[in-house]
Amino acid sequence: MIKSFFNENKIIYEENPSLKKYNTYRLDAKCKYLVFPKDELELINILKEIKKDNLKYLMLGNGSNTIFKNDYYDGIIIKLDRLNKITYNSNYVTAEAGCSLMKLSLDLIKHGLSGLEFGAAIPGDVGASTAMNAGAYTHDMAEVVDKVRVLDKDLNIKEFTNSELEFEYRDSYLKKHPEYIVISTTFKLTRGDRNAMSELISTRRVKRLATQPLDKPSAGSVFRNPEGMFAGELIEKCGLKGYKIGGAEVSKKHANFIINSGNAKGEDIVKLIEEIKKIVKKEYNVDLVLEQIIVE
Ligand SMILES: Cc1cc2nc3c(=O)[nH]c(=O)nc-3n(C[C@H](O)[C@H](O)[C@H](O)COP(=O)(O)OP(=O)(O)OC[C@H]3O[C@@H](n4cnc5c(N)ncnc54)[C@H](O)[C@@H]3O)c2cc1C
Secondary structure, eight states: OHHHHHHHTTOOEEESOBOGGGSTTOOOOEEEEEEOOSSHHHHHHHHHHHHHTTOOEEEESSSSSEEEOSSEEEEEEEEOTTOOOEEEETTEEEEETTSBHHHHHHHHHHTTEESOGGGGGOOSBHHHHHHHTOEETTEEGGGTEEEEEEEOTTSOEEEEETGGGOOBTTBOHHHHOTTOEEEEEEEEOEEOOHHHHHHHHHHHHHHHHHHSOTTSOOOSBSBOOOTTSOHHHHHHHTTOTTOEETTEEEOSSOTTBEEEOSSOOHHHHHHHHHHHHHHHHHHHOOOOOBOSEEEO
């Protein structure tokens, strides 16, 4: 049994925990086990055990792009919070998957390394953000990732170079092949001016606070921007700002955000997403594509 395996190997885990603090929608879902491997080897051993018993599992970063649709995830959730080392080698920097992208971006500024300033606005971890090709202000991970160390489905370690990752807008080879697990990402950066970088981040932060509902639980933009359009603008023009299903609400501040206005269920969010898609399709004949990930 996986529980005795965790106990025998002194692996840190929680049984039947609430995931409320592990997803930015603050959905109060639970899972069977939540496990925190201490390093790469422990991660591999846990996955070996999971695969041996054919158990359901999921990698979770900061849960800032994830919707837990149901109140219970009948499987094991693996969080790489303890794999959070950053290694500096001139203008190449390797960050482990569980490292916060925001913290990494700020740390790079202290080292006078430029390229990941956009990451200071993205509340995700390095692993998921690499796979998602997260980005902001017309920049994205694709511009700064040099290579990525992953585990494949047979638990072999493999390295992908930037071109092998086939990065596209909020997409990559890794996102299309979720069986790969990012262990660490190496970034190639350039020398930059510390003050100018800090100032840029502060200015952007003020603007985000003014235009996005950062004081409410959400998972950022719900839909990708269709080519040449803004999803938020389309949703707003459909009169959907403030539209609610259960505790899920289209933000009045930014229509491409859904907020948890109190006790929202994952199901409310998913229903609201479907409703928005239906209305935008009817009014503008545009098929909105979901940026967030629904976990069932
Ligand atoms: C207020 C707010 C603002 C945001 N602004 C932006 C923005 O400007 N730009 C942007 O791109 N995004 C933005 N986001 C969305 C989100 O922060 C990003 O998508 C982020 O990259 C997700 O990282 P995460 O660790 O939270 O991912 P999670 O939600 O934890 O996971 C996302 C997916 O990655 C998978 N995954 C997790 N870890 C790994 C791993 N080690 N290897 C492989 N797959 C893994 C998960 O299984 C899941 O499928 C915002 C979110 C919020 C709440």
